[in-house]
Amino acid sequence: MQVMIDLCVVPLGVGVSVSEYVAACQRILREAGLSYQMHAYGTNIEGEWDEVFAAVKRCHEVLHDMGAPRITSSLRVGTRTDRDQTMTDKISSVEEKLSGDA
Amino acid sequence: MQVMIDLCVVPLGVGVSVSEYVAACQRILREAGLSYQMHAYGTNIEGEWDEVFAAVKRCHEVLHDMGAPRITSSLRVGTRTDRDQTMTDKISSVEEKLSGDA
Amino acid sequence: MQVMIDLCVVPLGVGVSVSEYVAACQRILREAGLSYQMHAYGTNIEGEWDEVFAAVKRCHEVLHDMGAPRITSSLRVGTRTDRDQTMTDKISSVEEKLSGDA
Amino acid sequence: MQVMIDLCVVPLGVGVSVSEYVAACQRILREAGLSYQMHAYGTNIEGEWDEVFAAVKRCHEVLHDMGAPRITSSLRVGTRTDRDQTMTDKISSVEEKLSGDA
Numbered sequence: 001m002q003v004m005i006d007l008c009v010v011p012l013g014v015g016v017s018v019s020e021y022v023a024a025c026q027r028i029l030r031e032a033g034l035s036y037q038m039h040a041y042g043t044n045i046e047g048e049w050d051e052v053f054a055a056v057k058r059c060h061e062v063l064h065d066m067g068a069p070r071i072t073s074s075l076r077v078g079t080r081t082d083r084d085q086t087m088t089d090k091i092s093s094v095e096e097k098l099s100g101d102a
Numbered sequence: 103m104q105v106m107i108d109l110c111v112v113p114l115g116v117g118v119s120v121s122e123y124v125a126a127c128q129r130i131l132r133e134a135g136l137s138y139q140m141h142a143y144g145t146n147i148e149g150e151w152d153e154v155f156a157a158v159k160r161c162h163e164v165l166h167d168m169g170a171p172r173i174t175s176s177l178r179v180g181t182r183t184d185r186d187q188t189m190t191d192k193i194s195s196v197e198e199k200l201s202g203d204a
Numbered sequence: 205m206q207v208m209i210d211l212c213v214v215p216l217g218v219g220v221s222v223s224e225y226v227a228a229c230q231r232i233l234r235e236a237g238l239s240y241q242m243h244a245y246g247t248n249i250e251g252e253w254d255e256v257f258a259a260v261k262r263c264h265e266v267l268h269d270m271g272a273p274r275i276t277s278s279l280r281v282g283t284r285t286d287r288d289q290t291m292t293d294k295i296s297s298v299e300e301k302l303s304g305d306a
Numbered sequence: 307m308q309v310m311i312d313l314c315v316v317p318l319g320v321g322v323s324v325s326e327y328v329a330a331c332q333r334i335l336r337e338a339g340l341s342y343q344m345h346a347y348g349t350n351i352e353g354e355w356d357e358v359f360a361a362v363k364r365c366h367e368v369l370h371d372m373g374a375p376r377i378t379s380s381l382r383v384g385t386r387t388d389r390d391q392t393m394t395d396k397i398s399s400v401e402e403k404l405s406g407d408a
Contacts, residue, residue, distance in 0.1 A: 006348060023404050039393075076347050076380055094325045
């Protein structure tokens with residue numbers, strides 16, 4: 001089963017600057033060979049369910065190893081059986097509808 | 103790794119009434135032997151990471167089998183290494199602080 | 205417009221124990237006269253849109269005043285025009301479907 | 307109070323294709339003069355708290371007017387008092403840390 005998720009990992013107990021933890025997650029996604037795209041409040045990831053969630057688990061494990069005693073993540077998780085749709089398809093579909101605007 | 107999650111599964115393309123789908127997810131959690139508690143906008147679940155996420159995957163699979171062509175879930179996912187804390191502990195900790203209020 | 209939300213407020217930069225901050229939010233909801241129910245990973249709140257979101261804003265303001273330099277919240281926000289449905293209705297609707305299970 | 311949010315609006319009861327509803331939300335954000343950036347599973351928005359949440363409310367109102375009987379949105383909401391940080395700053399901060407990777 002293919003899945004598209006949006007992941008935002010928040011380490012607690014390590015101060016207010018979390019960019020090094022977000023960078024560590026980006027490396028995990030890259031090493032996992034997943035398709036992903038960071039934005040300003042999370043990261044879109046797509047792939048096979050088990051591979052995607054193995055990477056999410058790895059993010060929690062690595063951030064704990066980096067010293068974060070507590071982590072709270074928020075995720076959106078999307079699956080569909082009616083047709084294939086990539087991250088790019090979803091954006092194109094909306095932009096097409098907006099393109100007719102004056 | 104123990105995890106506590108909050109899960110809200112939303113089937114699309116099946117109309118506005120989703121309670122039978124939510125009920126199906128509750129049965130999956132019960133059969134998985136997980137500790138869980140439904141509330142009005144999701145369900146708290148705690149257990150071993152792999153068991154909890156196997157149940158989340160099963161919810162998506164079963165709802166697709168029930169006829170939902172598209173599913174979008176939202177999750178909060180919490181892990182901590184500093185101490186064990188159950189769902190009941192979290193609530194008690196806040197209620198204790200409120201108990202001193204007149 | 206009536207709204208039902210699920211709110212989880214996470215203060216950053218104040219260590220791993222956040223129960224006093226969660227307790228402060230519960231007091232804000234109580235003082236606002238809103239209908240709410242805390243669970244282990246957030247709080248269900250229902251009421252008029254403007255009143256509910258005024259309380260959410262107040263939570264952020266008060267937690268900053270308590271010393272949290274950074275806050276990230278996650279929310280689910282539900283509205284419907286087809287019928288009235290309270291938090292209790294939603295739970296009852298699912299439990300009714302489960303009640304037939306052996 | 308400045309806020310950065312990530313918003314994903316999901317209309318129920320209108321079938322599986324929701325791109326026209328997402329497009330309507332993009333128009334609302336544009337007309338509100340807010341800074342925003344769509345991604346494949348939501349939209350980053352930044353601005354003054356009251357203006358941002360007025361736009362979120364407007365999205366729910368307009369989608370109901372378009373015929374959606376039920377809407378469930380998921381949001382992340384971030385505020386900070388320690389310093390100003392735009393959507394671009396957040397991404398740059400992570401990319402800088404990744405740039406040293408071979």
